[in-house]
Amino acid sequence: MTRARREDAPTTPADPAERAREIALRLLTHSPRSCAQLREKLIARDVEPAVAEALIERYVEVGLLDDAALAAQIARTRHAERGLAPRAIRQELQRKGFEPADIEAALEPIPQAIDDRARELARKRWDALAHVAPEARVRRVVGMLARRGYSPSSAFAVVKDWQRADTAGET
Numbered sequence: 001m002t003r004a005r006r007e008d009a010p011t012t013p014a015d016p017a018e019r020a021r022e023i024a025l026r027l028l029t030h031s032p033r034s035c036a037q038l039r040e041k042l043i044a045r046d047v048e049p050a051v052a053e054a055l056i057e058r059y060v061e062v063g064l065l066d067d068a069a070l071a072a073q074i075a076r077t078r079h080a081e082r083g084l085a086p087r088a089i090r091q092e093l094q095r096k097g098f099e100p101a102d103i104e105a106a107l108e109p110i111p112q113a114i115d116d117r118a119r120e121l122a123r124k125r126w127d128a129l130a131h132v133a134p135e136a137r138v139r140r141v142v143g144m145l146a147r148r149g150y151s152p153s154s155a156f157a158v159v160k161d162w163q164r165a166d167t168a169g170e171t
Contacts, residue, residue, distance in 0.1 A: 016047065016048060016051050017051055017054070017055070019047070020042055020047045020051050020052060020055050021055060023041070023042060023045050023047065024038060024042060024055055024059065027041055028059075028064065028065075032070050032073075033065075033070075034065075034067050034070060034071075034096050034097050034098050035056050035060065035065055035067055035097070036096065036097020036098070037096055037097055038052075038056060038059075038065065039052050039053070039056055039097075040097070042055070067098055067099060067102050068102045068105060068106070070098075071093050071098045071102040071103060071105070071106035072105065072106040074089070074092070074093060074096075074106070075089050075093070075106040075107055075109075075110060076109075076110075078092065079110050079117065080117065082148065083117045083118055083120075083121040083148050084148050084149050085118070085148055085149030085150045085151075086107045086110050086112055086149065087149040087150075087151075088148055088149025089106075089107060089110070089149065090103055090107060091149075093106065118145060118148070118150055118154075118158065119158055121144070121145070121148070122141055122144070122145055122155075122158045122159065122162065123162060125140065125141050125144050126141050126159070126162045129141065134163075138156075138159050138163070141155070141158075141159050141162070142155040142156055142159055145158065
């Protein structure tokens with residue numbers, strides 16, 4: 001059984017700029033992207049680099065693309081929702097192709113040291129591992145904080161606080 005082509009079915013536009021616009025709008029409708037991510041996706045879909053660059057410049061001009069605002073939003077959500085440290089957030093923003101100035105501006109409001117969110121995550125994990133041997137418990141909580149981008153010394157300091165609290169009988 002073959003499918004008949006519908007007359008109202010969309011066709012691929014002949015104009016490369018129009019095709020690039022359609023691809024870009026489809027990508028941006030799905031999720032916000034940095035200029036570098038959009039450029040990469042367009043080129044991967046055989047859009048000429050010059051056409052992709054012109055389109056991105058126009059979208060920046062009209063406000064459809066704003067790397068600084070997107071970087072700040074990503075930094076806030078990664079820290080608040082996942083408890084990531086600035087180091088881990090910086091790596092993610094670099095992978096996404098943000099400019100160094102946008103990354104630094106996005107990370108500015110996030111505390112560099114262990115903060116309440118990290119302590120909360122560590123405490124939750126610490127309590128969940130109450131049945132585990134003390135050495136393994138320390139390793140697991142420190143490892144969890146390290147995966148979120150906190151330095152080993154900061155992570156160990158938090159864990160030592162929880163150990164002292166448990167030894168003193170505090171909750």
